[in-house]
Amino acid sequence: MPGITAYVGFNEIGAPKKGEYVFVSAASGAIGQIVGQLAKLAGCYVVGSAGSKEKVMGIVDRLFVMIFDYLNENCKEELEVVQRQYPFETLKYLRNTLRLRYEEGIQMLKEAGAEIDPYKKLNTVVERKLGQLILEKYGTEFYMLHRCPLAARSFYTMPCYDDIKYLGCF
Secondary structure, three states: OHHHHHHHHHHHHHOOOOOOEEEEOOOOOHHHHHHHHHHHHOOOEEEEOOOOHHHHHHHHHHHHHHHHHHHHHHOHHHHHHHHHHOOOOOOOOOOOOEEEEHHHHHHHHHHOOOOOOOOOOOOHHHHHHHHHHHHHHHOOOOEEEEOOEHHHOOOOOOEOOOOOOEEOOO
């Protein structure tokens, strides 16, 4: 049913033309995902919304896993050519991307002996250490770290609704 609902709603009721803007409410839902794809195929500009940060993380999660899968399945020859020139190991990732709260990442670093301020932005050396720890513990190199500290705020992020010491970003 979602496919028929999306198709009729998009093509028969909305009927946008190439180059027009399409706003998709509930873009993380079954119908919204299809409408977004139909709109892109029709040459429209698409803007989607989701009801929560978790739903947005789910969309980003699925998008990256699909990209990784596509590259591994359909670009083997190209990857082999690149690997001969620039040796690398195949990316290790999970079907359901690991999501850690910033506090959990800090705890992992502290347990590994790092002295770190839990409300500061991580520097590159510490980020690499955390990546190594996550690979050893969870077997993945791709993960999402969310609820970063307010001190690491970028201009486009907003504080968490439930604790203003952290950001609602990932």
